[in-house]
Amino acid sequence: MRHFTAALITTAAALCAAAAHAAAGGATEADATAMVKKGVAFVKANGKDKGYAEITSKAGPFRHEDLYLVVYGLDGTVLAHGANDKMVGKNLIELKDVDGKAFVKERVELAKAKASFWQDYKFTNPETKKIEPKAMYCERLDETVVCGGIYK
Numbered sequence: 477m478r479h480f481t482a483a484l485i486t487t488a489a490a491l492c493a494a495a496a497h498a499a500a501g502g503a504t505e506a507d508a509t510a511m512v513k514k515g516v517a518f519v520k521a522n523g524k525d526k527g528y529a530e531i532t533s534k535a536g537p538f539r540h541e542d543l544y545l546v547v548y549g550l551d552g553t554v555l556a557h558g559a560n561d562k563m564v565g566k567n568l569i570e571l572k573d574v575d576g577k578a579f580v581k582e583r584v585e586l587a588k589a590k591a592s593f594w595q596d597y598k599f600t601n602p603e604t605k606k607i608e609p610k611a612m613y614c615e616r617l618d619e620t621v622v623c624g625g626i627y628k
Contacts, residue, residue, distance in 0.1 A: 518531075575597075594614075
């Protein structure tokens with residue numbers, strides 16, 4: 477019973493934190509999923525050059541509150557980055573979060589195995605400048621993976 481109660485408390489705390497984040501103006505899981513699908517559709521309809529440019533543009537349609545898109549090649553090279561255009565062209569396959577998790581390597585491996593997935597890691601929130609837990613929704617598109625994440 478104690479484990480069940482602890483699990484309920486943990487689940488309730490996570491739901492409250494997510495609700496508070498959304499109420500404070502942060503993007504939700506539904507926002508991330510919709511944004512990634514919109515980005516994938518845009519790249520398919522307009523081609524990689526225009527698609528990646530729009531995803532990278534800070535004034536483009538692929539930014540909403542603390543949500544932005546990132547596109548990686550399956551080798552870990554950044555092809556588009558909605559929060560930091562200086563990352564475009566860099567291979568981040570060995571990048572690790574504060575806990576030592578090689579999240580880009582994990583992301584491209586997941587993309588090779590699945591058409592879509594969620595991934596958890598820690599990352600610096602460009603709005604708060606603090607390292608926060610993040611959940612990233614990703615969809616494979618040809619030899620790339622298009623991702624958008626929410627801070628928890």
